[in-house]
Amino acid sequence: MSKAVVATTSMAGCFGCHMSFLDIDERILDLIELVEFNKSPIDDIKHFTKQCDIGLLEGGCANSENVEVLKEFRKHCKILVSVGECALMGGLPAMRNGIPIKECIDEAYLNAPTTKNCNPDRILPNDDELPMLLDRVYPCHEIVKIDYFLPGCPPRADLIWNALYALVTGDELKLPYEVFKYD
Amino acid sequence: MSEFVSFKIDGKQCMGRAGEYITEAAERNNIYIPTLCDYKGTAPKASCRVCTVKVNGRVMTSCTTPLQEGMEIENETAEIQDIRSGIIELLFAEGNHLCPSCEKSGSCELQALGYRFRMMVPRFPYLFPVREIDASHPKLIKDHNRCILCKRCVRVMKDEKGRSFFAFYKRGAKLEITIAPELADKITDEVAQQAMDVCPTGALLKKRKGWDVPVGKRLFDMKPIGSEFEQVK
Numbered sequence: 208m209s210k211a212v213v214a215t216t217s218m219a220g221c222f223g224c225h226m227s228f229l230d231i232d233e234r235i236l237d238l239i240e241l242v243e244f245n246k247s248p249i250d251d252i253k254h255f256t257k258q259c260d261i262g263l264l265e266g267g268c269a270n271s272e273n274v275e276v277l278k279e280f281r282k283h284c285k286i287l288v289s290v291g292e293c294a295l296m297g298g299l300p301a302m303r304n305g306i307p308i309k310e311c312i313d314e315a316y317l318n319a320p321t322t323k324n325c326n327p328d329r330i331l332p333n334d335d336e337l338p339m340l341l342d343r344v345y346p347c348h349e350i351v352k353i354d355y356f357l358p359g360c361p362p363r364a365d366l367i368w369n370a371l372y373a374l375v376t377g378d379e380l381k382l383p384y385e386v387f388k389y390d
Numbered sequence: 391m392s393e394f395v396s397f398k399i400d401g402k403q404c405m406g407r408a409g410e411y412i413t414e415a416a417e418r419n420n421i422y423i424p425t426l427c428d429y430k431g432t433a434p435k436a437s438c439r440v441c442t443v444k445v446n447g448r449v450m451t452s453c454t455t456p457l458q459e460g461m462e463i464e465n466e467t468a469e470i471q472d473i474r475s476g477i478i479e480l481l482f483a484e485g486n487h488l489c490p491s492c493e494k495s496g497s498c499e500l501q502a503l504g505y506r507f508r509m510m511v512p513r514f515p516y517l518f519p520v521r522e523i524d525a526s527h528p529k530l531i532k533d534h535n536r537c538i539l540c541k542r543c544v545r546v547m548k549d550e551k552g553r554s555f556f557a558f559y560k561r562g563a564k565l566e567i568t569i570a571p572e573l574a575d576k577i578t579d580e581v582a583q584q585a586m587d588v589c590p591t592g593a594l595l596k597k598r599k600g601w602d603v604p605v606g607k608r609l610f611d612m613k614p615i616g617s618e619f620e621q622v623k
Contacts, residue, residue: 302488302491358509387508388505389495
């Protein structure tokens with residue numbers, strides 16, 4: 208049987224969910240028997256080279272590049288899983304929802320204690336290469352169809368492992384109370 | 391002496407006193423009916439509707455429905471559980487409930503109900519309302535992002551003359567909790583702590599305290615809410 212192909216990405220996230228994924232300890236040896244990775248920071252493949260079975264998404268959508276990556280994932284993955292609070296509801300980046308973009312940018316580049324005296328020309332990031340910020344931070348399932356959700360900040364390693372294992376083998380998902388948390 | 395009556399919850403024969411509320415009677419029969427706005431020792435309000443059950447085929451709130459002889463109550467049917475999880479999901483979608491950054495996380499009753507109902511993500515789109523955090527009081531922080539308007543603090547937190555420390559303010563979608571100005575000075579550290587404990591979410595927080603219980607030892611870290619009344623599920 209050929210291995211299931213897994214892709215992962217971190218959009219508007221902190222890589223905490225990926226770190227938690229690595230927290231599966233010695234089960235990482237079972238993991239490489241079980242799946243092969245395609246586009247993912249784990250193997251540093253930057254672009255999809257084939258169709259994948261499972262896409263694990265960390266982080267919500269805060270800018271145009273996030274949206275593009277998310278749509279790529281939807282195109283290339285049979286099953287998409289939102290992993291972590293940011294992918295599910297925007298998470299901490301979503302704390303800017305409700306604050307006008309201009310106020311956020313001004314605070315970051317002009318008025319913050321660490322930038323107030325170091326930006327005399329009052330330059331704001333304006334390179335064409337930079338992705339545009341969205342009006343607010345969106346949960347992944349408000350941009351594309353998401354098949355499964357794993358809550359947590361980060362989701363416990365056991366939860367990610369149990370879910371991935373269940374998806375790949377077709378077994379029932381084990382969901383003990385202690386591993387199901389929102390924080 | 392109130393008279394004893396017999397009734398059924400999900401087919402299980404139970405005994406209770408006529409006139410007591412269904413939630414209380416269920417508890418003493420070791421059956422948990424989830425509640426959120428209800429607070430032991432205070433008159434029920436039925437504002438959250440989480441305790442919804444079916445009594446003789448009609449949908450009612452069990453915290454305000456007095457017990458009668460022969461009631462047939464549906465508690466854990468798929469239909470009722472779906473109504474309840476729908477209500478919990480609505481509450482999550484309606485406010486800004488950022489569990490990872492909340493001091494109350496782990497001891498929050500709304501969150502604990504989310505866990506109990508295994509809510510992965512609300513079925514409703516998040517509203518992301520713009521709400522204030524009011525830290526002007528020297529002892530208390532009011533975070534309206536997390537307030538579910540259950541009115542627990544208004545009903546429970548009273549001074550020695552029976553006046554409420556808190557009140558509802560404004561109307562409709564703008565409704566919020568406010569501190570009664572003439573009683574604001576009387577909120578001591580103890581009152582602030584009690585208010586924080588009474589609040590089912592993290593909308594009322596005592597200042598200069600935060601994060602004092604380690605992860606793993608908080609109220610609902612290991613055991614689901616309601617498990618004290620029933621066999622652990």
